[in-house]
Amino acid sequence: MTTFTHEFTSGPFVGKVDFPTGLYINGKFVDSAKKGRIDVINPTNGKKTMSISEATEEDVDLAVKAARNAFETVWGLHTPGYERGRLLYKLAQLMREHAPELIALEMLDNGKSAMLAGLEIDQAISVVEYYAGWADKVQGSVIETTEANLAYTRREPLGVVCAIIPWNFPLSQVTWKLGPALCTGNAFILKPSEVSPVCPLRLASLIHEAGFPPGVVNVLAGYGITAGRAMTEHMDVDKIAFTGSTLTGRRVMEAAARTNLKKVSLELGGKSPNIIYDDCDLEQAVRWSIMGLYAGQGQLCAALTRIYVQESLYDKFVEAFLAGVKHMKIGGPFDPEAVVGPVVSQTQYDRVMSYIEAGKSQGASLLVGGTRHGNEGFFIQPTLFGGADEDAKIVKEEIFGPVGVVTRFKDEDDVVAKANDTVYGLASAVFSKDIDRAIRTGHRLQAGTVWVNCVHGLHPQVPFGGYKQSGIGRELGEDAIHSYCNVKAMHVNLGIKL
Numbered sequence: 001m002t003t004f005t006h007e008f009t010s011g012p013f014v015g016k017v018d019f020p021t022g023l024y025i026n027g028k029f030v031d032s033a034k035k036g037r038i039d040v041i042n043p044t045n046g047k048k049t050m051s052i053s054e055a056t057e058e059d060v061d062l063a064v065k066a067a068r069n070a071f072e073t074v075w076g077l078h079t080p081g082y083e084r085g086r087l088l089y090k091l092a093q094l095m096r097e098h099a100p101e102l103i104a105l106e107m108l109d110n111g112k113s114a115m116l117a118g119l120e121i122d123q124a125i126s127v128v129e130y131y132a133g134w135a136d137k138v139q140g141s142v143i144e145t146t147e148a149n150l151a152y153t154r155r156e157p158l159g160v161v162c163a164i165i166p167w168n169f170p171l172s173q174v175t176w177k178l179g180p181a182l183c184t185g186n187a188f189i190l191k192p193s194e195v196s197p198v199c200p201l202r203l204a205s206l207i208h209e210a211g212f213p214p215g216v217v218n219v220l221a222g223y224g225i226t227a228g229r230a231m232t233e234h235m236d237v238d239k240i241a242f243t244g245s246t247l248t249g250r251r252v253m254e255a256a257a258r259t260n261l262k263k264v265s266l267e268l269g270g271k272s273p274n275i276i277y278d279d280c281d282l283e284q285a286v287r288w289s290i291m292g293l294y295a296g297q298g299q300l301c302a303a304l305t306r307i308y309v310q311e312s313l314y315d316k317f318v319e320a321f322l323a324g325v326k327h328m329k330i331g332g333p334f335d336p337e338a339v340v341g342p343v344v345s346q347t348q349y350d351r352v353m354s355y356i357e358a359g360k361s362q363g364a365s366l367l368v369g370g371t372r373h374g375n376e377g378f379f380i381q382p383t384l385f386g387g388a389d390e391d392a393k394i395v396k397e398e399i400f401g402p403v404g405v406v407t408r409f410k411d412e413d414d415v416v417a418k419a420n421d422t423v424y425g426l427a428s429a430v431f432s433k434d435i436d437r438a439i440r441t442g443h444r445l446q447a448g449t450v451w452v453n454c455v456h457g458l459h460p461q462v463p464f465g466g467y468k469q470s471g472i473g474r475e476l477g478e479d480a481i482h483s484y485c486n487v488k489a490m491h492v493n494l495g496i497k498l
Contacts, residue, residue: 026066027214055222070215085135131179157185265473270426292455352401425467
């Protein structure tokens with residue numbers, strides 16, 4: 001079995017890491033059936049970081065059989081909630097003990113800064129802890145009907161859940177699905193992205209160490225076109241939990257409907273508006289807006305890429321925003337002064353640059369950035385356009401990179417109409433000292449999340465998900481619990497005779 005060995009000499013973790021890079025199926029690390037390998041590329045320099053096993057249809061089938069067997073024999077209704085919670089707490093404890101290592105691996109694999117990687121790992125641990133606390137509190141209810149009938153409901157696990165996650169926040173996206181799936185008693189199969197699989201693969205080792213029964217959790221890195229498709233089309237999978245693009249989400253939903261009508265939850269794309277009223281705290285609005293657009297190099301589904309500024313404040317805001325951007329240092333994740341890193345891959349670099357060229361060709365004004373940074377890796381300068389038509393490609397389509405558009409608006413009605421003129425509805429932000437207006441505006445926005453005078457606030461107990469084509473269902477909070485359960489109604493005759 002191939003392992004990944006690396007010596008970190010600086011950063012949040014100094015030392016050696018060594019862990020398996022195979023598939024984790026039925027409690028063991030194994031090579032893939034066809035012995036295929038996938039090279040993982042370092043986005044900072046474009047060079048190979050490691051090689052991992054490539055899962056294909058045969059491996060998915062083995063994992064599903066292992067998960068089904070575990071669910072029906074040792075997990076599911078066979079393991080009480082308090083025991084499921086104990087195992088999740090143990091996993092969270094191991095993640096916390098290895099947090100510096102996980103942060104360093106995420107920086108190496110994904111190009112994130114130490115600060116952003118640290119926030120992700122901390123949130124991932126908190127999510128596991130949160131759902132560990134839920135495991136023995138998944139309850140039904142007693143419903144009054146007649147004195148001669150006892151009616152009550154049970155929340156029971158679905159069975160085998162497959163999670164397909166993207167490359168931008170690989171560890172937190174795992175826990176958003178693993179936590180509610182396991183705490184409710186489901187068996188779990190994870191397909192991390194082949195672009196940034198390192199932290200999920202390391203997590204498999206910690207899951208093994210935590211003592212989950214074999215088959216309860218399986219981890220298979222592979223391509224969407226093979227392993228992902230096999231999961232969505234498998235007749236013995238009960239649910240697909242998917243995070244990714246809206247286009248792929250449609251394909252997942254279609255495959256689920258075409259086969260066994262498996263349940264789906266979809267957290268998809270976004271083109272989120274950021275509304276800046278003229279009575280805001282300008283300095284704070286600029287700082288939050290820069291973070292809202294460029295955090296993670298803009299590779300966030302909830303990135304606030306459409307900035308709407310009230311006319312009387314527009315010039316001052318843009319001036320301050322550009323000044324802030326020009327002081328942002330671009331560099332690799334292990335450069336302690338760098339705040340902007342690379343996009344994740346050559347494919348993503350090419351995609352983002354094509355949108356920048358589209359913005360230029362469609363008549364938008366390039367206010368800052370718009371070019372490559374450096375000679376190696378996948379670095380793109382933070383980019384902002386002004387004067388774009390509302391129907392322009394850079395305004396309508398999700399770019400998933402450090403590219404945004406700033407636009408003037410007149411009043412509340414004008415900006416709400418502009419903000420809602422999109423097929424997406426994932427997130428949004430409003431900046432104003434008039435809290436009544438900020439809340440009123442938030443209520444009118446067609447988005448699953450509204451941040452007021454802040455951005456990107458996420459908490460394990462608060463649901464996250466989208467309106468319109470930004471998805472189906474919710475991650476986090478009690479809402480996620482319900483999406484991993486079936487509700488069974490029980491009717492007990494207490495004396496009615498025929």
